[in-house]
Amino acid sequence: MEMANWKGAAGVCVNERDEILLVLMKAPEEDSKWSVPASGMEAGETLEQCCEREFEDVTGLTVKTGELLKTRDGNYEDAAVSFDLHYFQVAVTGGELVIPKDDFLIEDIAWKSIEDIEKLELAYPDDLELFKKLVGARP
Numbered sequence: 001m002e003m004a005n006w007k008g009a010a011g012v013c014v015n016e017r018d019e020i021l022l023v024l025m026k027a028p029e030e031d032s033k034w035s036v037p038a039s040g041m042e043a044g045e046t047l048e049q050c051c052e053r054e055f056e057d058v059t060g061l062t063v064k065t066g067e068l069l070k071t072r073d074g075n076y077e078d079a080a081v082s083f084d085l086h087y088f089q090v091a092v093t094g095g096e097l098v099i100p101k102d103d104f105l106i107e108d109i110a111w112k113s114i115e116d117i118e119k120l121e122l123a124y125p126d127d128l129e130l131f132k133k134l135v136g137a138r139p
Helices: 045-060 114-119 127-136
Strands: 005-013 020-025 033-035 038-040 063-075 081-095 106-112
Touching: 005 020, 005 063, 005 127, 020 045, 020 114, 020 127, 038 045, 045 063, 045 081, 045 106, 045 114, 063 127, 114 127
Parallel strands: 005 081
Antiparallel strands: 005 038, 020 033, 020 106, 063 081
16 A cells, blocks of 8 residues: 655744634534644645645735644554644734635634633644643743
């Protein structure tokens, strides 16, 4: 079985109120779950470009990628695909928050505090640790 490798980037954005921008995605056959904006790389893109493109596509905000925060890797259930998701800290440089009309998978986009996030159904529950670190690290 050929391993198909999926590589992508996710953007983690913290605002001045220590809230994180999350997207509520409709999962096929499952309950909707919250996550940071993330997408697979397109041909010729760097991970940083992928992160910036996806963030703007999904949220309407333009961002600049900062440091690489963590990498999530593993295999999907059937193990035919290994994935590699790179989380970058991003800073908003412009644009306006809009929920894309033509993306039926996206149900909501919202700034969420750590207290809120603790109560949400996250696509990756261990992202909470990363969010806490980022918010705690702010001066």
